[in-house]
Amino acid sequence: MTDQHQATVLLRRLSDGDRDAAAELLPLVYDELKRLAGRYMQGEASSHTLQTTALVHEAYLRLVDAPDAGWENRGHFIGVAATAMRHVLVDHARAKKAGKRGGGRPKISLEEALVLYEERAIDLIALDEALEKLGQLDAQLARIVDLRFFGGLSNAEVASVTGASLRSVERGWPTARAWLRKCLTDAGGAEPGEA
Numbered sequence: 001m002t003d004q005h006q007a008t009v010l011l012r013r014l015s016d017g018d019r020d021a022a023a024e025l026l027p028l029v030y031d032e033l034k035r036l037a038g039r040y041m042q043g044e045a046s047s048h049t050l051q052t053t054a055l056v057h058e059a060y061l062r063l064v065d066a067p068d069a070g071w072e073n074r075g076h077f078i079g080v081a082a083t084a085m086r087h088v089l090v091d092h093a094r095a096k097k098a099g100k101r102g103g104g105r106p107k108i109s110l111e112e113a114l115v116l117y118e119e120r121a122i123d124l125i126a127l128d129e130a131l132e133k134l135g136q137l138d139a140q141l142a143r144i145v146d147l148r149f150f151g152g153l154s155n156a157e158v159a160s161v162t163g164a165s166l167r168s169v170e171r172g173w174p175t176a177r178a179w180l181r182k183c184l185t186d187a188g189g190a191e192p193g194e195a
Helices: 003-015 020-042 052-064 074-099 110-119 124-137 139-150 155-162 166-186
Strands: none
Touching: 003 020, 003 074, 020 052, 020 074, 052 074, 074 124, 074 139, 074 155, 124 139, 124 166, 139 155, 139 166, 155 166
């Protein structure tokens, strides 16, 4: 039995409530989850305190503990893992942001803080909020962004995971990027396609 087929069987067992399947599944998907987490972590600041391995483990625990996940196959699992990793990073960023009101951190000057902020290319919390807003307007576009930007998947991989046509993904990706760029730069809320 191939690893992919074995993973699908284990995911179905997990969906049916077999907790032992989670332990058997991890070695089959670990390398792919680690690669996915590595892509996420490339976009993080060098001072980020969450390690790649911790991101994999936290996301995996969230995935296998998800009630009624209805896992279809390995591709579906990896696609949902991309979303879970984004949520772990956003939760981590929110916790860090909450800790900035004290938290025993060393004090730095305003100038140092501005430099640190400017070095950070994107505010993960603002991006998450914009992505949630996009998801309310067009769930398919939000899913494409999730898998492309956060998951590092190719258009073909996104099409495979979502069941959409490759052409739909190829059209949706630039539309979603433009909408998010507009939303993040001027707090716009235009409909996707109006960006």
